[in-house]
Amino acid sequence: TVAMSTIKDIARYVGVSTATVSNALNGRANVSEDMRRRIMEAAEKMNYIPNISAKLMRGHKTNNIGLFLPYLSSTFYLSLIQEIYVSCLKKGYDLLVHISRDIESRDLLSNILSSNIDAAIILSDRFPNECIPMLHSKDVPVVFLDRQVAQDGIASVVIDEAQGMRQAVQYLASTGHRVIGHLHGILETYSAQSKLEAFRQTMTELGLPLYEDIIFDGHYDRYAAYSAVRAFLAKPIAHMPDAFVCADDDTALGCIRAFEDMGYNVPEDVSVTGCSCTKTITDQHLPLTRADYSMAELARNAVNILVEMCNHGGCGQILSIKTSFQVGETTRLRLPC
Numbered sequence: 362t363v364a365m366s367t368i369k370d371i372a373r374y375v376g377v378s379t380a381t382v383s384n385a386l387n388g389r390a391n392v393s394e395d396m397r398r399r400i401m402e403a404a405e406k407m408n409y410i411p412n413i414s415a416k417l418m419r420g421h422k423t424n425n426i427g428l429f430l431p432y433l434s435s436t437f438y439l440s441l442i443q444e445i446y447v448s449c450l451k452k453g454y455d456l457l458v459h460i461s462r463d464i465e466s467r468d469l470l471s472n473i474l475s476s477n478i479d480a481a482i483i484l485s486d487r488f489p490n491e492c493i494p495m496l497h498s499k500d501v502p503v504v505f506l507d508r509q510v511a512q513d514g515i516a517s518v519v520i521d522e523a524q525g526m527r528q529a530v531q532y533l534a535s536t537g538h539r540v541i542g543h544l545h546g547i548l549e550t551y552s553a554q555s556k557l558e559a560f561r562q563t564m565t566e567l568g569l570p571l572y573e574d575i576i577f578d579g580h581y582d583r584y585a586a587y588s589a590v591r592a593f594l595a596k597p598i599a600h601m602p603d604a605f606v607c608a609d610d611d612t613a614l615g616c617i618r619a620f621e622d623m624g625y626n627v628p629e630d631v632s633v634t635g636c637s638c639t640k641t642i643t644d645q646h647l648p649l650t651r652a653d654y655s656m657a658e659l660a661r662n663a664v665n666i667l668v669e670m671c672n673h674g675g676c677g678q679i680l681s682i683k684t685s686f687q688v689g690e691t692t693r694l695r696l697p698c
Contacts, residue, residue, distance in 0.1 A: 366407035367448065374403050392583055395639055411641045426667060427478035429459045429469070431485045434582065435611045436639055439635035441506075444660035445482065452668045453481075461485060464467060474499050480667045482506065486549040502670040502677075507551045509679045514670050516677025518663040522552045522558035522636075525652030525684035528565040529606045529634045532650075537695035538604040538632060542575030543585055546608035553581070556608055556636075572600040586615030594623045603631060603695060610637035617643050632692035636684075648689035652683050 368386070372379045373572070384510060385392045385400040392400075403409075420650050426449050430438055442458055449456045457478060461469050470492045471523075473481050480502040490510075496503050505517045533541055543560045546553030564571050577593065579586035586607065607613035613635030617627045627633055627647070634649075635641060635643075638656035641649040670677060 364570045366404075366409045366471065368405060368409075371400060371409060372402050374407065376401055388679065416533060422479055423477045424454050425457050425476075425478045425560075426454045426469045426664070427459060427473065427476050427481045428479060429461060429473060429483045429488075431461065431487065433460055435609070437609065437611075437637070437639075440638060440656050441660065443485075444540040444656045447662060448660045448664035453665055454664070454668070461487065470495055474501060480504075480671050482663050482667065486547060502667055504667045505676070506659070506663065509551075511677045511679050513676050516666045516670065517679045518659060518666065519551065519679070519681055520554040520654050520659065521681045521683050522555035525636050525654070525686075526556045526559035526606065528652055529636070530560060530567065530569075530682060533604045533606065533632060533634070533689070533692065534567050535570060536632075536692065537697060539573065540575070540600055540602045541569060542572070542577075542602040542605045544577060544579030544589065544605060544612045544624055546579065546581040546612070548578070549558045550581075553608060560606060570600075573607075575600055575602045579608055579615065581609055581612060583615035583618075586612040587619045588615075590616050590619035591623065594619065594625075598640060604692070605633050607633060607635050610635035610639070610641040610651060612692070613649055613651070614641065614643060617645075618691060621645070622623070628691050628693040632695075647691050648693040650689040651687055652684045653687045654684045658682055 368379050368382045372382045375382070381392060382400055385397045385532055414506055428442065432438055457476065457681065459472060459476070461472060468484060469487050471485070473496070482504050484506040486507070490508070493510060493515060496556065497512060500514065502514045506519060509517045509519060511517065530541060541564065543557065545557045548554060548557070549575045561571060577589050579589060605616050608615055612635050617633050619629055625631055635651040637651050638654050641651065643649060662680050662682070666678065666680070
């Protein structure tokens with residue numbers, strides 16, 4: 362391994378004080394250009410890397426934004442990271458990504474407050490609302506992607522999950538579907554709660570029956586959804602659904618695969634919808650019918666609001682990203698019998 366040098370090592374090598382080296386490395390004007398050049402050349406030669414943690418303790422900006430996520434288990438998270446990274450670069454910031462599913466809420470809070478970041482974007486069901494005042498007291502600007510909060514230095518940018526669910530149920534009802542099930546996500550999350558509540562409300566408003574035995578957990582995971590639907594189909598079925606509204610595309614793909622493996626055809630026997638910002642294709646190369654939204658818009662707004670709070674402070678806002686409904690080939694018109 363190559364040893365890394367300190368400011369003291371550079372000062373000793375060049376023959377100047379540590380203060381002169383520090384001034385040169387930090388671009389201060391009280392160092393001649395010739396001396397600055399000599400010090401920079403020595404720093405490069407000696408593999409000097411600045412101590413970011415020390416700078417942070419002295420109150421320096423790091424130009425880092427931290428993104429705190431619970432998983433990397435689906436295309437949603439990978440797409441989110443990519444779009445936030447692009448938005449950060451445009452604003453002159455670097456992005457640090459933290460995956461923190463298996464740690465407790467207090468440890469997550471500690472990670473956020475001790476990271477070398479100027480601000481944070483948080484999407485985590487492990488971060489409880491009662492920890493939000495601690496973020497505020499430490500002057501860490503935050504944008505949440507999974508709950509609605511607006512305080513000094515704290516904002517939210519969220520997908521209008523309820524709108525997407527309403528669009529899906531209304532479309533299915535308008536095309537003749539009557540027995541509609543729902544594979545929800547992880548109910549500790551804002552998104553899953555919003556979708557489930559909107560599903561129940563829209564079904565009731567449309568006068569459609571709500572059958573609890575066809576509302577179950579897809580866990581925002583293709584394999585969990587597959588297992589849940591297989592288990593459902595393996596038992597006597599009281600209410601055979603003619604459609605399933607799934608919390609996201611991974612859940613929908615698992616649902617479709619389970620029906621197909623049990624001898625059903627999608628969409629001939631059952632229609633399936635998802636929710637995603639990508640044009641998902643099923644194993645049978647069918648474009649998925651889904652509620653759609655712009656991940657680029659979500660990321661751009663989150664970073665813009667965060668940078669504004671970093672530079673000017675002030676109270677945050679709640680911004681909702683609208684959805685549209687895209688009809689694919691996993692749903693069909695059902696004529697009344």
